[in-house]
Amino acid sequence: MPGVILVGAQWGDEGKGKATDLLGARVDYVVKYNGGNNAGHTVVIGGETYALHLLPSGILSPGCIPVIGNGVVIDLGVLFGEIDAIEKRGVDTSRMLVSSAAHIITQYSRTMDNVTERFLGSRKIGTTGRGIGPAYADKISRVGIRVGDLFDEELLREKVEGALEQKNHLLVKVYNRRAISVDEVVDNLLSHAPRLAPMVADTSLVLNQALDRGETVLFEGGQATMLDVDHGTYPFVTSSNATAGGACTGTGVGPTRINRVVGVLKAYTTRVGEGPMPTELLDASGERLRAVGHEYGTTTGRPRRCGWYDAVVARYANRVNGLTDFVLTKLDVLTGLEKIPVCVAYDVVGVRHEELPLDQSAFGAAVPIYEAFEGWTEDITGARTFEDLPAAAQRYVLALEAVSGCRMSVIGVGPGRDEIVVRHDLLVG
Numbered sequence: 001m002p003g004v005i006l007v008g009a010q011w012g013d014e015g016k017g018k019a020t021d022l023l024g025a026r027v028d029y030v031v032k033y034n035g036g037n038n039a040g041h042t043v044v045i046g047g048e049t050y051a052l053h054l055l056p057s058g059i060l061s062p063g064c065i066p067v068i069g070n071g072v073v074i075d076l077g078v079l080f081g082e083i084d085a086i087e088k089r090g091v092d093t094s095r096m097l098v099s100s101a102a103h104i105i106t107q108y109s110r111t112m113d114n115v116t117e118r119f120l121g122s123r124k125i126g127t128t129g130r131g132i133g134p135a136y137a138d139k140i141s142r143v144g145i146r147v148g149d150l151f152d153e154e155l156l157r158e159k160v161e162g163a164l165e166q167k168n169h170l171l172v173k174v175y176n177r178r179a180i181s182v183d184e185v186v187d188n189l190l191s192h193a194p195r196l197a198p199m200v201a202d203t204s205l206v207l208n209q210a211l212d213r214g215e216t217v218l219f220e221g222g223q224a225t226m227l228d229v230d231h232g233t234y235p236f237v238t239s240s241n242a243t244a245g246g247a248c249t250g251t252g253v254g255p256t257r258i259n260r261v262v263g264v265l266k267a268y269t270t271r272v273g274e275g276p277m278p279t280e281l282l283d284a285s286g287e288r289l290r291a292v293g294h295e296y297g298t299t300t301g302r303p304r305r306c307g308w309y310d311a312v313v314a315r316y317a318n319r320v321n322g323l324t325d326f327v328l329t330k331l332d333v334l335t336g337l338e339k340i341p342v343c344v345a346y347d348v349v350g351v352r353h354e355e356l357p358l359d360q361s362a363f364g365a366a367v368p369i370y371e372a373f374e375g376w377t378e379d380i381t382g383a384r385t386f387e388d389l390p391a392a393a394q395r396y397v398l399a400l401e402a403v404s405g406c407r408m409s410v411i412g413v414g415p416g417r418d419e420i421v422v423r424h425d426l427l428v429g
């Protein structure tokens with residue numbers, strides 16, 4: 001069962017780190033295929049909490065080779081900062097591989113992110129400010145800097161000059177900022193080159209050869225389906241393909257080599273940043289989910305917007321990713337609620353929608369149609385089999401399964417790594 005993709009099925013922060021950790025020692029390679037240090041995985045191992053932004057979570061599993069694929073954008077300062085921080089805690093990072101075709105987030109990518117957000121004013125996206133969008137914009141405009149460019153100073157300088165030519169005009173004349181110096185950028189990038197060199201590889205070749213040997217490769221999606229640049233709530237999205245298709249383009253591994261596609265979602269919904277979210281709760285129920293679920297961003301610390309489970313979003317995620325399994329996380333956060341509403345369809349100006357409306361105005365106008373399920377009061381964190389769950393919790397999970405289009409194979413019942421119920425094995429079940 002070698003090729004497994006793990007994607008977020010909502011707006012991110014679903015607990016993908018926990019799902020990766022669950023597969024842990026059984027995975028030979030964990031490859032990140034999109035996004036950059038806008039992500040944030042929190043993994044709790046042996047009572048220690050690790051907040052990873054750029055490093056694949058496989059870095060914490062001994063014996064697993066972490067890979068940064070070509071679809072990722074890399075801020076080298078952040079990469080080495082994270083490596084230093086976890087090495088200090090005794091984690092070995094020497095196995096890590098980085099694609100020579102991955103793009104670099106430069107100083108000017110970060111500057112452009114911040115100035116454009118400010119310029120957009122009330123139309124801002126609410127980005128993480130890490131330079132993600134501008135780095136991908138440069139990639140698509142064919143003026144990006146790739147990892148491999150760092151090892152040819154002349155070529156690098158030429159490319160940085162080309163990339164800055166237009167941007168400096170914009171910065172000075174439109175945004176009233178100082179121009180960015182080519183030398184400064186080039187020197188900064190070159191300063192990382194010696195440390196980066198031993199990690200750089202043709203990661204597409206490495207991963208395909210691993211699959212040929214029957215080894216297991218986990219493709220770890222950053223962000224989530226509803227933040228995907230093509231399939232998410234555009235323009236309130238990130239700038240990469242977070243959905244399952246991105247795993248192929250972002251690593252150089254073809255779709256026929258993928259055996260499982262696992263969607264991770266919470267037993268309720270959260271979102272950070274701007275954009276529509278039909279089930280958002282602006283009342284005490286939302287506050288309760290935020291407080292009990294500790295819903296604050298790992299990367300920016302922003303409070304997350306909270307709401308009930310949205311089965312229309314789940315069904316859409318099932319469809320656009322071709323899911324084989326769901327991992328349902330944070331069921332324990334719902335313990336103590338008398339009734340638990342689940343959004344089963346939308347009302348858009350009087351018309352019932354079973355499927356997600358694709359245009360921005362219709363989705364923005366979607367009003368959830370709820371069905372309420374009976375809650376439970378028993379502590380469920382000790383449950384290890386489905387039968388250990390109270391009857392009402394079992395009915396809630398089965399109801400979600402019925403309206404979401406795919407089986408719920410794993411259920412998270414608490415924050416610890418062993419606080420899970422496994423109904424079907426993600427690799428062989």
Ligand code: IMP
Binds near residue numbers: 012125126128131
């Ligand atoms: P960017 O990825 O920094 O450009 O931000 C674009 C949108 O994606 C914003 O709404 C961010 O809050 C959101 N976003 C980016 N990364 C994550 C993540 O890992 N979890 C949740 N939201 C994210």
